Amino acid sequence: MMQFMLLFSRQGKLRLQKWYVPLSDKEKKKITRELVQTVLARKPKMCSFLEWRDLKIVYKRYASLYFCCAIEDQDNELITLEIIHRYVELLDKYFGSVCELDIIFNFEKAYFILDEFLLGGEAQETSKKNVLKAIEQADLLQEDAKEAETPRSVLEEIGLT
């Protein structure tokens, strides 16, 4: 089972974190700091896997973003690498050529997509079509809801109220 997934930038900024095991906030921060440091220190041609505490870390870099998963001893490294890739594909398809900014500004979407794809640390739905269908349906519901709402003032829209 995957224990957690972290997305962080080359500068070490955390962009997304998903924890599938209960840990305290302090512990989460400590783990994040340690792993970001370890992974960023590795050279490009190095192996994508490393042992860390009693877990296996699987990571891959896409453009400016690192995707880093922690799996348990008996889990399969290569399939985890492809879990990362499939998630990237999903983001890419949804945002249309995804970049780091998309994930910063639409972090909630990145979470929703991840929840459709992985649940409780296991793959829930590996079909790209099915995941995107679920997300798009949800988006449709949002559109409906939005139309039903009353238009709000410009001032409020830009966050000045």
Next chain:
Amino acid sequence: MPAVSKGDGMRGLAVFISDIRNCKSKEAEVKRINKELANIRSKFKGDKALDGYSKKKYVCKLLFIFLLGHDIDFGHMEAVNLLSSNKYTEKQIGYLFISVLVNSNSDLIRLINNAIRNDLASRNPTFMNLALHCIANVGSREMAEAFVSEIPRILVAGDTMDSVKQSAALCLLRLNRTCPDLVPMGEWTARVVHLLNDQHLGVVTAATSLIATLAQKSPDDFKTSVSLAVARLSRIVTSAAIDLQDYTYYFVAAPWLSVKLLRLLQCYPPPEDAALRSRLTECLETILSKAQEPPKSKKVQHSNAKNAVLFEAITLIIHHDNEPNLLVRACNQLGQFLQHRETNLRYLALESMCTLASSEFSHEAVKTHIETVINALKTERDVSVRQRAVDLLYAMCDRSNAKQIVAEMLSYLETADYSIREEIVLKVAILAEKYAVDYTWYVDTILNLIRIAGDYVSEEVWYRVIQIVINRDDVQGYAAKTVFEALQAPACHENLVKVGGYILGEFGNLIAGDPRSSPLVQFSLLHSKFHLCSVPTRALLLSAYIKFINLFPEVKGTIQDVLRSDSQLRNADVELQQRAVEYLRLSCIASTDILATVLEEMPPFPEKESSILAKLKKKKGSSKLPDLNDARRNINGSTNHTEDTETAEKVSTHSFTDKLNVNSTPSTGASLLVDVFSDVSNTPAPNDVSEEHFLRFVCKNNGVIFENQLLQIGLKSEYRQNLGRMYVFYGNKTSTQFLSFSSSVSSNDLLQTQLNIHTKTVDPVIDGGAQVQQILNIECLSDFSDAPVLHIQFRYGGALQNIAVKLPVMLNKFFQPTEMTSQDFFQRWKQLGAPQQEVQKIFKAQHQMDSDVAKAKLLGFGVALLDGVDPNPANFVGAGIIHSKTTQVGCLIRLEPNTQAQMYRLTLRTSKDSVSQRLCELLSEQF
């Protein structure tokens, strides 16, 4: 800002994020965030009711601030309002907030659970999914208790939508991980197994994960899944890639599902049914053959997915370990990967081969790759790959190649990364010992280790070399000669000085015939290192010197001069000073005969498992724990085994003195106390029983149980099954004799039927400063909860002294640790499910919560710690059997620390309620 128009953009949120990104400094960012937090707080507190949109926007902002790494302690109420809303868009954000910022406030949880319950009952699949995702994301015990019976129903109901089934399956999986005791097995299990036949591959994937986990817990309930899994796998591996449509990933048919099915099959032994077995073998052969086919795509995703399945298949083959043909094929395949240009594949091949090396069928096949692996050690640029190569060399080592492998590891050690040096040192030491045919090679190897990587040579390693040299007289002369030569080096590692000092002290006489290593030369050589060494090493050298006095009378004068010098006799360090004083005195007053007896050669050490091996196991966190007797002794006993034994041997008249400090002068208040004590009546009243230190002995066997101005009582005990032996040491702290000394053990009526204690009598006189020993033999007849009392009576200066001490003979002393797989553990845990068999206690931590300390205590308590059983690595799970003459009681323990709350929850399940109760009482006082 990116041009995303999907869904509803919340402009206020986007503006805020931009603001944060534009902040030039950390301070500016914090300032902006604090401003926003104040704004949100006032909005939430304001009189004007917020509409859904605003609430959603502010909650999103809080979430963003939290994800930046700031603490958020409010907004939960608003989030709960959102998730109770009927608008999807609000509900979704509400759930997200709650999932990310889990809060254990119970009122809040109740509200959340209500909302979830409504959504689960809504029959709206999108709402149901949100609710299930939330349960799976939070996965707390409260949620498990609330929904664990509902979810299986949703999972197997005929009218549940596919996507809901998928969420329900994984949700249940998550709850089973957090609270395995709560997930009930029932008639639904059979229907879950049938999900393996489902049309929808997404449902099958999710269900397989669930079944693979539950099958570990109760294999019998899911036995039927084996044939279904084989059938499904067979259909996948033989399908044309295109058949599975969107479940085909870069020309590989359903790789995720295949991996999971292979994983599920690893929960079971090879199928007994011949047809099924040959079908599975066919599948595995097909997977192996496909690895040889030319790739259908050049993309790395294709090869990764394909090889993911291949590696999982190889893991299953190794797990079954019954098809020599498949094992050898797997080994050959991995051999090809060893030279693959993809670093990832080389890494995995090395890792996988490690397990293959342990199978008798493939061990030889693995060995043929030795040159490639050695080459990897030299040329791989990535330390994690080199580490795997070291592991594999270690795994493939046997008598035939040990010399080569040890030599390669030693030469690698010179340049090895600091992070893995200690481990390599341990491995070399173990291999050298295990495969040594002639022990001169062993001694050379260890001395080389110290030379090359002295700083990484742990105590265990050099203790071990000494144990071996002492136990084998054929190597002693060689060892003495070799250390003598090694010590000639101008700069040698302190560990070498330790080994050298010890060995020359014992066996220097074997090389003293050669004028180049005459006694005086040996002594001067050792003493030339003395001033550069730390206190423990100096202490050891002093012991070597006194041994020299016995071995070589001709250097007695020289050594006495050294001992007499101010830097020794007045050394600021108590230990060094004491040794110098005692040794000097001993050398002056004792006759040659006495010296020869006191300073006799060390007797052979008892053969037991190498402590190095134990250390390596601990380091690797492997599931197999070191021999528990060993570990237990290490926890409570001396950390400095060889040295303590040495001291004990040498100063045999006060065998226990150093530990108990009997020599320390009694304080001046003694006479006052004597008067008080003399008033005590002859028969000790029960309320005078000292139990001050009683609880300290729950997790250890040795130490001081009682001490006053006159007397110190030390204990050493050992237990095996239902028998125990306790050595009681009475140390007279005064300079006056104790007369009419007697001691006896009493038990109450009930305890007498449960515990048999046989006491040997002691000498009625204890001289001032002396120590006597008494042996108690203990037999446990049945489980018990009281403790026997030790009564001591003696005359000191005419006054009669009465002392009563509660003896730490507790039920847990009769534990035998039991190793078991997580499968067995959960099966037994379930069997012991009756309410009276379980005892649970939640208590506040009395000491600092340190996981290593807790681990040591549990080991000392007597159970085997089982790694990898509890899904939460912070928890401890242990198992053991209490032995009594009449019965054996199996016992399972779970200890869950909560560092935030500084609390523990301890759960015990045993087949006997009185045992559960007593063990819980004992253990819960320890943390």
